[in-house]
Amino acid sequence: MFEHNSRHNNNDETVLPIPSNNETSYFDESWTEDDLKQIIRKMNLKVTPQRILILQTLHEGRVHITAQELYEKVQKINSDVGFATVYRFLKGMAESRVVTELRMGSMPTRYELTPKKHHDHMTCTACGKIVEFQNKNIEDHQEKVAKQYGFKLTHHVLELYGICTSCQMKK
Amino acid sequence: MFEHNSRHNNNDETVLPIPSNNETSYFDESWTEDDLKQIIRKMNLKVTPQRILILQTLHEGRVHITAQELYEKVQKINSDVGFATVYRFLKGMAESRVVTELRMGSMPTRYELTPKKHHDHMTCTACGKIVEFQNKNIEDHQEKVAKQYGFKLTHHVLELYGICTSCQMKK
DNA sequence: TTCTAATTGAAAATGATTCTCATTACTAGT
DNA sequence: ACTAGTAATGAGAATCATTTTCAATTAGAA
Structure with a gap:
């Protein structure tokens, strides 16, 4: 890891x-x-x-x-x-x-x-590269979950971990 | 916080x-x-x-x-x-x-x-209560994002932060 | 300008995590 | 079961990021 x-x-x-x-x-x-x-x-x-x-x-x-x-x-x-x-x-x-x-x-x-436009991060566990991305769908579903449990969301942390294209080829 | x-x-x-x-x-x-x-x-x-x-x-x-x-x-x-x-x-x-x-x-x-069934966490920033939840939609969208950038995902961290029902009433 | 509370820098304290190393204990191969 | 070779262990020390302390300084309201 x-x-x-x-x-x-x-x-x-x-x-x-x-x-x-x-x-x-x-x-x-x-x-x-x-x-x-x-x-x-x-x-x-x-x-x-x-x-x-x-x-x-x-x-x-x-x-x-x-x-x-x-x-x-x-x-x-x-x-x-x-x-x-x-x-x-x-x-x-x-x-x-x-x-x-x-x-x-x-x-x-x-x-x-x-940043004004919220984004999340995807990190390559091999080389440490960080990709930033936005995805409204995910945000929407988060709100749904919060509502389901009666939470009022203030913020969140979403980090994806994986292997990026170039590291996949190297190994 | x-x-x-x-x-x-x-x-x-x-x-x-x-x-x-x-x-x-x-x-x-x-x-x-x-x-x-x-x-x-x-x-x-x-x-x-x-x-x-x-x-x-x-x-x-x-x-x-x-x-x-x-x-x-x-x-x-x-x-x-x-x-x-x-x-x-x-x-x-x-x-x-x-x-x-x-x-x-x-x-x-x-x-x-x-756990066999993957879940994420939602934490109340006022009292520290942790709620666990599952949401397949979010997972699906994560995969989509990864594919979009050529990543092969290994795992992720999703934490929602907010105020739970009872803390909302207290304050 | 004066006063008060906020802010500051240096250093020490904290707290989690990681490492070192001499000793002990697995287990594969007999 | 025995033994060699290697992995694992515990105690403590080391590391590292983070946080606090405190006396001196400074911002900004009156």
């Missing part, structure tokens, strides 16, 4: 949902400093230079980043940011659903800015 | 899928020592008294147990079993899909003997 295989590669190559495009990030729009401040205020948090920098770096960087990776990136820009701050802020943003936590297997938690 | 709420209860009350019944465990059949040995051999592991005891205890006990809890239970019966053994064996069984790992939020991993 993925989580027990120390030989898998470490990149988290991401295949964008069909239709794919050439964007580096989902967020083609750029965020001004005011945008960033707005987002922080909406979380009922005070605006600090650290938080602005962290959020900005998260937005500009690639998706699926770990707290450690984000910390290192931010460090290079301004060493007046501690790991605890990055970590705490990520947690806070996760609570406010500004970012989404991805826990795949037993690897360190990765974060992504919550 | 669940994982940040230190006030949620710690029991993992489980609601069986409709139609429910009065069984303590999914496994009404009892396992003889030979059954246990067979299962261990099928995993290409040697039969040892520790593994027999661990598997037996897992089978008799409630579902959704942590490595620590299982270790404590097994300890009471035979103190010649170390935590490492329990832990390693659980990992091994997870790899062979004899048990399934449940990672809900950031709480310690829980294990359950992989």
Whole structure:
């Protein structure tokens, strides 16, 4: 299995949902400093230079980043940011659903800015490649199940695991 | 969120899928020592008294147990079993899909003997209650998605999070 | 500007998981 | 049943992500 295989590669190559495009990030729009401040205020948090920098770096960087990776990136820009701050802020943003936590297997938690279009993940357990996909049918059925048991859904985690095309051919 | 709420209860009350019944465990059949040995051999592991005891205890006990809890239970019966053994064996069984790992939020991993009828979990983020459900439609759509991207699926994780009926009324 | 509570960074604490290694115990082959 | 070869074991140490602590600093309301 993925989580027990120390030989898998470490990149988290991401295949964008069909239709794919050439964007580096989902967020083609750029965020001004005011945008960033707005987002922080909406979380009922005070605006600090650290938080602005962290959020900005998260937005500009690639998706699926770990707290450690984000910390290192931010460090290079301004060493007046501690790991605890990055970590705490990520947690806070996760609570406010500004970012989404991805826990795949037993690897360190990765974060992504919550995309406007919800998607789920399919991971190749051989090479670690992550494919993102959307499927309204699945969502609909989830709601049905929730209703059946009287639950009011807040969110969900759907992760498919398997072997991707190229790994199937290799082996 | 669940994982940040230190006030949620710690029991993992489980609601069986409709139609429910009065069984303590999914496994009404009892396992003889030979059954246990067979299962261990099928995993290409040697039969040892520790593994027999661990598997037996897992089978008799409630579902959704942590490595620590299982270790404590097994300890009471035979103190010649170390935590490492329990832990390693659980990992091994997870790899062979004899048990399934449940990672809900950031709480310690829980294990359950992989039920013959696959099911997923819906968790109340207020009280921690776990409902198990089956839904063939969702599974079918998952396969469709996988085929679309050329993946051969091995397994998946689907966890719904929300507020259960009684917690909705409380608040 | 002043005050207060929120935020911060560094380091230590925690907690789960994983590894190490000397010892013991399976089991296949006799 | 005996034995060699290998797998498994337990205790504890190591690792790693995550979380907390706390004294110093800072944001932002009044």
